[in-house]
Amino acid sequence: MKQPITPTSVEKVMREDDFIVSKTDLKGRIVYGNRIFIEFSGYSEKELLGTQHNISRHPDMLRAVFKLLWDTIQDKRECNAYVKNMAKDGGFYWVFANITPSFDKDGNVIGFFSVRRKPKASAVKTVSDLYRSMLGAEQRAGARDAITASTSILTNLLAEKGLSYDELVLAI
């Protein structure tokens, strides 16, 4: 059983040339993590392998973002997202993640692959303000309606700007 971790306000900032890489199976269990992932997550390779990727989940992150992520990659498309992750010690690190399905030679999805790089500080500011307002909506709506409530904030913002989520993420 995973012990609950208390989030702290200690941030670890990615370096310019860092890439945090991981691979999962179809169910989101980690099957590979590079050295930088091990460093930022604070877990050993042994602790990471075979574990659900929500081991990195920060409580400030939205259910709506992960729903969008899973819907996109299960539909065989790539997804770009800003994610606030939590390390084993409760500290956090922001990433700009690209997540893609991996295919076999017949075009079947056999797993997922994520490469994360350092996000722009200005984008982290924009996204954390947006996520904070969406998280408030999720908490007010309660578990059952959380995703619908926060998704409608995102949908309205995108409609206002005339952008898709991917376009927004790539534009900021």
Ligand SMILES: Cc1cc2nc3c(=O)[nH]c(=O)nc-3n(C[C@H](O)[C@H](O)[C@H](O)COP(=O)(O)O)c2cc1C
């Ligand atoms: C390849 C891949 C990489 C992922 N990377 C992360 C990550 O870095 N941080 C994270 O919180 N979730 C990540 N996820 C999403 C998790 O699988 C999970 O959906 C999310 O943490 C929400 O967990 P929950 O549904 O238990 O709330 C990743 C999923 C895949 C397929």
